[in-house]
Amino acid sequence: MRANATPSDLRSRVLDATDRLLARYGYRKMTVDDIASEAGIGKGTVYLAFESKEEVALSCIDRMVDGLLAELRAIAAGPGPHLERLREMLVRRVLCRVDYARTHASSMDAMLAAVRPAFLVRRERHFAAEVEVLAALLEEARRAGAAGTTDVRATAVALIIATNALLPYSLSVAELGRRAEIERRARGVAALLVQGVAAPTPSRRPTRSHPTRIRRIP
Numbered sequence: 001m002r003a004n005a006t007p008s009d010l011r012s013r014v015l016d017a018t019d020r021l022l023a024r025y026g027y028r029k030m031t032v033d034d035i036a037s038e039a040g041i042g043k044g045t046v047y048l049a050f051e052s053k054e055e056v057a058l059s060c061i062d063r064m065v066d067g068l069l070a071e072l073r074a075i076a077a078g079p080g081p082h083l084e085r086l087r088e089m090l091v092r093r094v095l096c097r098v099d100y101a102r103t104h105a106s107s108m109d110a111m112l113a114a115v116r117p118a119f120l121v122r123r124e125r126h127f128a129a130e131v132e133v134l135a136a137l138l139e140e141a142r143r144a145g146a147a148g149t150t151d152v153r154a155t156a157v158a159l160i161i162a163t164n165a166l167l168p169y170s171l172s173v174a175e176l177g178r179r180a181e182i183e184r185r186a187r188g189v190a191a192l193l194v195q196g197v198a199a200p201t202p203s204r205r206p207t208r209s210h211p212t213r214i215r216r217i218p
Contacts, residue, residue, distance in 0.1 A: 027111035
């Protein structure tokens with residue numbers, strides 16, 4: 001390892017090695033010795049950055065979500081109608097996780113089972129961060145008259161919950177292999193959700209009808 005390597009460099013090196021090993025061996029077979037060897041560092045150096053194998057694996061997921069959040073913010077700040085951007089964000093939050101899980105498909109279930117309590121805590125934190133990004137865009141859409149919601153945070157939470165059914169831990173290994181089908185489903189669900197968020201189109205006011213006057217027959 002380079003003598004002038006920063007703690008950030010070390011973490012990235014360990015996480016890169018861990019991602020490769022998760023794809024190659026799976027979580028259960030992977031050891032800290034394996035991680036150190038793959039990263040080209042000593043076992044003790046791994047423990048300088050991470051407390052345990054579990055912490056390394058969870059940090060790999062954290063890094064993936066950090067990358068996703070950066071993508072979501074970029075989409076939110078990009079061009080196009082607010083609700084089109086919102087739809088793409090919902091699709092992207094699904095596909096980013098699917099693409100990551102597909103490279104670890106044979107070991108993902110075992111890893112999530114092994115680290116489940118800590119993973120659930122982290123997952124809630126990940127979802128909360130996504131809610132913030134979605135809520136910010138929803139607020140812009142509301143002010144622009146594109147979204148009809150009055151509670152953007154509650155709406156953002158509902159959008160997260162609704163698309164969670166398409167995330168990897170709800171899919172089998174075989175289903176993870178069908179990315180095109182997952183994307184098709186994600187786009188269909190996202191389109192329906194965004195349609196529900198859209199502000200109602202003002203309807204024409206009904207023309208006022210005048211009652212027919214009945215002539216009195218003398």
